[in-house]
Amino acid sequence: MRIGIIGGGPGGSLCAALLGQAGAEVLLFDYRGVWEKPCGGGVTYKALLRYPFLEECLEPKRRIQQIRVTSPHDAQVTVPLQDPLLVYSRGVLNRILLERAVAHRACFREERVLNFERQASHWHILTQRNRYKVDFLIGADGVNSFVRKKMSRRLSADDLMMTFGYRVCGRGQDTIEVKFFPDLLGYLWVFARPDNISFGICAKLSQNPTQVLKDYLHQFLRQNYPAIRIDGHSSADLEGSECSSVKAPRRVLPCETYSALIPSLRSRTLHQNVVSGEGWALLGDAAGFADPITCEGIYYALRSGELLAEALCQSRPGSYRQACEADFVGDFVHAADLFEKFYRGRLLGSDFITRSVQTASRSKIVQALMNSFVAGRQDYRSLKSKLVWHLPGICLQVMRSAFV
Secondary structure, X not given: OEEEEEOOOHHHHHHHHHHHHOOXXXXXXXXXOOOOOOOOOEEOHHHHHHOOHHHHOOOOOEEEEEEEEEXXXXXXXXXXXXXXXXXXXHHHHHHHHHHHHHHOOXXXXXXXXXXXXXXXXXXXXEEOOOEEEEOEEEEOOOOOOHHHHHHOOOOOHHHEEEEEEEEEEOOOOOEEEEEOOOOOOEEEEEEEOOOEEEEEEEEEOOOOOHHHHHHHHHHHHHHHOOOEOOOOOOOOOOOOOOOOOOOOOOOEOEEEEEEEEEEOOOHHHHHHOOOEEOOEEEXXXXXXOOOOOOOOOHHHHHHHHHHHHHHXXXXXXXXXXXXXXXXXXXXXXXXXXXXXXXXXXXXXXXXXXXXXXXXXXXXXXXXXXXXXXXXXXXXXXXXXXXXXXXXHHHHHHHHHHOOO
C-alpha cells in the first residue's frame, strides 16, 4: 500500500515511521520542513511512558518540576510534580520525529500540497513540483487542515481556542505558572522552554477577540513581570530570573510574538466529528484531537498517529475511529461536558476554580490528584468518583490545616 501523509508534525511523522517500519510505502509532505511552534512543546509523563525515545534523546529540553496555579480571585497553590513534564522546542521535537520517520523508510517531500482528488481507488496529490498517486490519504496538517476542509466539516469558532503570547529570551525557573481570570473561558501560562520563556494566554475564539487576550496578558506582565517591556526599545537577558517575578531592573523585549488556534471541541462536535472515510483519515489537531479544557495536544497527535498506523497495518482502516473513541475521545466528551462547570461553576459562595485551588493548598490528597492529572494518569471519566471517594480525607486535611 502506498500512503500519502500531508503534515510532518508529531502525529504525521510518528504515523509515517510506524507504517514505514511495517513495510508500507509512505510519502510524507510538509513544505515547512522542520518548523517551530512557539506556544507548544510540553510532553506529559504519559507521553514519555508510551514513547520513551523522546526522553532518551540527547536534544535540549527543560524538566518542569512544579506547577503554580492562581485562581480568578488570586488563591494560589504550588504543587511539586512527582513526574516532571518535559518541554522541548517544537523545532527540535518535530525534527526528532521527522528523522525517525525517514530512518524507517518514509520518503519526505518538502513540498506544498496544492490539491488532491480521488480517481477510482487512488488519490492524486498535486504539489508545487510534482504529481503523486497514493492508495490512502492522511491529513495531519494541523488545526487549519486543508484535508479536513475538503473531506470533513470545518471547526467552528466555538470549537477553537485562540492563543496569543510572547517568547522572551532567558531561562526562568523549572515551573509552569497557570493563571485564571474572572469571566474568561481560558487561562494564562508562563513556562520555561529550552532557550526562552513563553508567556501566553488562550480563550474561546468565539467569545474573546485577540485584543481582549492582549489586554489580560499585558496587565499580568505589568503586575508580575515589570521588567518585560512590550513597547520599549531596549533589551536585556533574563538569565537566572525567578519564574514568579523578574528581579532585574533592566527592561527586556519579547523575542517573538505568536498566535495560534488550538482545538477545544464541544461535546456535540465530538459526537458528530468525522475523522475518517473511504480511503482517508485525519489525525492530531486536524482531527480536533486536543484536551477540551487544557488544550494539550501532543500526546493525542502521537497516539492518533499510532492508532491509525495499527488500523492500516491490520487492513482495517474503518476501525480507526472506534479505536480513538475507546482510547481518548470518550474522555474528551466528559471534559467537554465539564468545560462550562469548570470555568463558570460556583462552589461554596465562590467560583469553582478558586475553591479548588484553596482546597488544594490545604490537602495533600487533592495535590496528588493534580499531580496525576498533569502527568496524564488521571482521566476526566473517573475524576468525580475519585473525588467523592476521597472526600472524607480531603475534609479532614482542610479542617486540620485551619488549626495549624
